[in-house]
Amino acid sequence: MKSCIQKIFLAVLLLTFIAGCVFKREEIKYAFQMNPKICGDFFLYSPNEDRDVFLTISADRMNLMLTDAVKTFDIEDVPKDAALSIEIHEYDRRGGEKYYCMEKIPDEWAMRISRLIATSGEMTITISTPDSSAENAPLRMSIELNDIVFRDEKTDEEKIIRSLLIDNVILQGLK
Helix, strand or coil: CHHHHHHHHHHHHHHHHHHHHHHCCEECCCCCCCCCEEECCCEEEEECCCCCEEEEEECCHHHHCCCCCEEEEEHHHCCHHHCCEEEEEEECCCCHHHHCCCCCCCCCCCCEEEEEEEEEEEEEEEEECCCCCCCCCCEEEEEEEEEEEEEECCCCCEEEEEEEEEEEEEECCCC
C-alpha cells in the first residue's frame, strides 16, 4: 500500500513538473518607447530603445467599429473582416522602422529575423475627441494590452506581454 501511494505521489509530481514546463511562457520585457507612430487606416508601430524590435498593431478601423469611446476586444473573438493583427518583429540591426508605412523596401535595410504573432489576450482602445475649444486638434488614442500571448511563426514558441499601455497616440489626419 505504501509503495502504491509513493508511486502515485511521484506520478503526480512528475506530471506537475511536465505541465509547468509545457505551459510556461517567457514574458516579453522589451521597453517599447511610448512615442509610437501611426499611418494608413490603422497601423501603429512602436520600437524598443535599440530600435531593432517593434510592436505593431494594425486593423481595419471601420470593421473594428472604433468610436470616440472605450472598446475592449478579446483578440480571439475579433471578426476576421476587422483584420486585427498584433505582432512583434525583431530585426538583425537597428533601423527596422524604415519598413513601416512605405510601399517599396530597399534591399540594404535591416532584415527581419523573427515575427511573433498575437494569438490571444485582451486589447482595450480608447479614442478621445479633442476639446471643443481646440480648433483642428487631432484625435488621441491609447491602447492597453493585457495577457497577450504571441506565437513565434518559425519555432511555435509562445511568449506573453502581461500588461502594456501605449498612451497618447496622436491620430493626425484620421477622423
